[in-house]
Amino acid sequence: MRFVTGTLRPDEGAFQPLDAALLEESEVRREAVHHLDRLADGTAVAMFEVSGDPDRIVELFEKHNEAIGHQTTRGDGTVLFHSHFEPTPLVDRLLDLMEEYEFALDMPMTFTDDGRLRVTIIANDATISEVFASVPEDIHFEVERTGEYEAGSGRIFSLLTERQREVLRAAIECGYYREPREATHADVADAIGLTATTVGEHLRRIEATLMNEIVP
Known part of the structure; x- marks a missing residue:
């Protein structure tokens, strides 16, 4: 296929x-x-x-x-x-x-x-x-x-909307997913012109989408 x-x-x-x-x-x-x-x-x-x-x-x-x-x-x-x-x-x-x-x-x-x-x-x-x-x-x-076509492979990123990809990229670049965490929702929001609440909602949806695809 x-x-x-x-x-x-x-x-x-x-x-x-x-x-x-x-x-x-x-x-x-x-x-x-x-x-x-x-x-x-x-x-x-x-x-x-x-x-x-x-x-x-x-x-x-x-x-x-x-x-x-x-x-x-x-x-x-x-x-x-x-x-x-x-x-x-x-x-x-x-x-x-x-x-x-x-x-x-x-x-x-x-x-x-x-x-x-x-x-x-x-x-x-x-x-x-x-x-x-x-x-x-x-x-x-x-x-x-x-x-x-391989379901659930490296094409997982395509499951996200364009705005979700933008938020995810900004979160990664700001250090939100580093250990220890180097950024907050507000930091990511400032980077892309959204509210911290909106960024938090996007990140929750992103994480749910990716985890549902990764974990059988």
């Missing part, structure tokens, strides 16, 4: 109407898509994560929301959306690819600093080639890396 990791960017800039609204907000960041699936009636369900001021994020969601139903879960500096929605024609075509070629996606799919969606496809070589040939023309796909 092989994997290919690359980034998706629609020519129009956004996958759904809410995407476009979030892209226009400089202090709001799309972090990750944790789940995406199409239901039997053609609608779709997704869970995605956005960081920034939770009140502003929820305000944007309510203003631009076209979901059939949704739930929100607030954290300190992040909001998780569980959404049941009508997919745009663009998202519909991507879901068609998933169903037609039956490849797996390594979740979460994360957003890069410049707004592209990073995805990892897991399939055999023939299927990967067919998927590449069938990507809609109005979506730009750029390959970043490829190789043999």
Whole structure:
């Protein structure tokens, strides 16, 4: 089994109407898509994560929301959306690819600093080639890396969102994980412009994600 990791960017800039609204907000960041699936009636369900001021994020969601139903879960500096929605024609075509070629996606799919969606496809070589040939023309796909897929190996870092990677790098550079510890949550927060509470929440999620992957 092989994997290919690359980034998706629609020519129009956004996958759904809410995407476009979030892209226009400089202090709001799309972090990750944790789940995406199409239901039997053609609608779709997704869970995605956005960081920034939770009140502003929820305000944007309510203003631009076209979901059939949704739930929100607030954290300190992040909001998780569980959404049941009508997919745009663009998202519909991507879901068609998933169903037609039956490849797996390594979740979460994360957003890069410049707004592209990073995805990892897991399939055999023939299927990967067919998927590449069938990507809609109005979506730009750029390959970043490829190789043999080994669950839980050196690709563990890819399980973290872009913001979590940023926090983890800063924590390591500041000496948070040295023995004895040389930095606090506040030190890491100062290095990347977040609050100490937000850094603490990110580090707890990071540690839970990595430990669940390492310890069977």
